[in-house]
Amino acid sequence: MAAVMESVIAFGPDQSLDSPVWICGDFAAVVERHERMVFSIAMNMLGRPSEAEDLSQEVFLQLYRHLAEIESDSHLLHWLRRVTTNRCIDHMRRNRITSVSFDSIPEPPSSDRAPDPLLPDTLRTLMATLPPAQRALLVLRYQEELGPGEIASVMGVPLSTVKSNLHRALNSLRKKVNVSSRRVV
């Protein structure tokens, strides 16, 4: 048991000779370096901390099994984003995490000029009403600050699809925010 734990901490499943040279440290350090990104993608897509943590752990388990295939740090980053996003989309489709009642959305203040401390919460809740793929696009665009080309590569879809879906998602979100604001006035 202890030996297994040591090998996990030391590198990965193939730690003896096949360990990728680009990993400057142990597997724990790899997890530590990317936990924030992976957990945030899951959290912003799923909206539930327990599910986000569970899914993030599974992503790192999968990384541990496929560590020998990772070629570089940038490849690792791309791999983690792709696997996390795809797993979140699958999870949402399987569990149908899409419908959110408008009543559960916090109401914004009546004045447009005043800063709205509840707006981030409102946006996150409204995002949950979007289809999984559109949610993933928004997370990759505004959390990870990726360009449309990079998003297309991560999600494995054509650039034109990314652009049109991003446009559609923003429009849809804008309308929902307006409807939500009007309910208060």
Add this chain to the structure above:
Amino acid sequence: MDLEQELKQALRRVDPPEGFVERVLVRIENESSATVSQNSFGPFPRLVPRWVATGLLAASIGAVALGLGTYRINRLAGERAEGIRARQELLLAVRIASQKTNLARTAVQKTSFELR
């Protein structure tokens, strides 16, 4: 309202719950232990490679099958020899009975001839 700026603010990265790395390592450890126990073979895990154990098992099954086959062949051969012996005894008995019958017939014929 600048929706894109607000989205960046709303979707900024957050820290996972405390102890996340440790929990990941424990899951990996558990999975590795499960894999080790799955790869172990019978009551002597990791003493012999799996292919050797599989080969030994196959050889044992082969030996038992060969023994059973030989036993069956020997049994059939024994039964056959017994049958031949029984046949020979039967033929001998028939032959003796036939000779006795011939003797009786000869005696009857001789007696009837003398009476005439």
